[in-house]
Amino acid sequence: MSPDANRRIIRPSLRSVGAAAAASSYQINGLDAHDGKIVQVDGTYYLYGTRYGRGSSSACANSGFFWRQNGTPWCGFGVWTSTDKINWTFQRMLFDPLSANPASPIAPGESWQVTCGFGGAGCFNPRMVQRASDGVWILWFNAPGDYNRIGANAYYAMGCAGPAGPCGPGAGPHGSVHKPNLWTVFGNGDFDLVNDGANGVYIVGTMADQTLSVEQLDVWWTNGVRGVGKSRIGALTSVESPSVFRAGPYLYLTYSSPNCAFCSSDGTGWARSAGGMLGTWTPGGLLSSQSCTGQPRTLNFLDGLPYEWIDQWTPSGAPNQAIANIHLEGVHLDSSGNLLPFGC
Incomplete structure (x- = not known):
């Protein structure tokens, strides 16, 4: 069992989260951390994000990452910690972005600089989860270049030494990297992992046609389950960046509407399901047309309450986003179980 297995993740209660309960917002400035997520373990908050800046890692000593620019370096994923949600301390890169990728379906052993840098496709969306059965920490992320190059699903799963990493081969007894087998969420886009307790663990992902699909994960949380998935949930189109949380009898999905790479002032849409992840998702409109x-x-739980992570891309549409800030907007429900518009 992992030495971190007895550390307690602070999870949401399965009750409705009242409008008066959640804090309104947090602003996190000055971190080169993007398209990420926050996990709370006991009294410590772990923030994971993709790095873009020059000097942010060994791979980016001389240049930052520029999306869709061939030959650009990929800077890697970082992790920061805080005990007050205000002051954040950089801990490490989750794995060396100059190291080898033995799980590449194209050329096993190629550098992550090839997997994540080919054509400037990047790697994004670090998602850290703790497997319930044995306490092992697992990092998922997507590498769109795999899909672009050979049509393979874009996702990877790494075993980690703990919530602050490191991850991948050599990172302690669980250090490993695996290319998940997926049958429904086989696309290339933004995604999240959803732990719905006794109902199972799922991946919800953006497909190449900008629709959303869901697939249940196996007992190891590293592969999909063939035949247990659903495509085009909510009949949503031109969307991306899905994330899900449960409150009471409903699951709630938020997403970017429309899809737009590095666009500031994009809309936040929502939908809900009373029938679980594979049930019928009913769209509820926009929570905001400009998303702060x-x-x-992603949806993040801080002290048991939900917040939407919003990337404040700066400049809007630019291929390098090293200076973009993070806004955490409180998510609120009314008495009928509908999500309320953002306050920003």
């Missing part, structure tokens, strides 16, 4: 001058990314 950013783009929604």
Whole structure:
């Protein structure tokens, strides 16, 4: 069992989260951390994000990452910690972006600089989860270049030494990297992992046609389950950046509407399901048309309450986003179980 297995993740209660309960917002400035997520373990908050800046890692000593620019370096994923949600301390890169990728379906052993840098496709969306059965920490992320090059699903799963990493081969007894087998979420886009307790663990992902699909994960949380999935949920189109949380009898989905890479002032849409992840998703409209001058990314639970991570892309549409800030907007429900518009 992992030495971190007895550390307690602070999870949401399965009751409705009242409008008066959640804090309104947090602003996190000055971190080169993007398209990420926050996990709370006991009294410590772990923030994971993709790095873009020059000097942010060994791979980016001389240049930052520029999306869709061939030959650009990929800077890697970082992790920061905080005990007050205000002051954040950089801990490490989750794995060396100059190291080898033995799980590449194209050329096993190629550098992550090839997997994530080919054509400037990047790697994004670091998602850290703790497997319930044995306490092992697992990092998922997407590498769109795999899909672009050979049509393979874009996703990877790494075993980690703990919530602050490191991850991948050599990172302790669980250090490993695996290319998940997926049958429904086989696309290339933004995604999130959803732990719905006894109902199972799922991946919800953006497909190449900008629709959303869901697939249940196996007992190891590293592969999909063939035949247990659903495509085009909510009949949504031109969307991306899905994330899900449960409150009471409903699951709630938020997403970027429309899809727009590095666009500030993008809309945040929502939908809900009373029938679980594979049930019928009913769209509820927009929570905001401008998303606090950013783009929604993930739902995060801080002290048991939900917040939407919003990337405030700066400049809007630019291929390098090293200076973009993070806005955490409180998510609120009314007495009928509908999500309320953002306050920003």
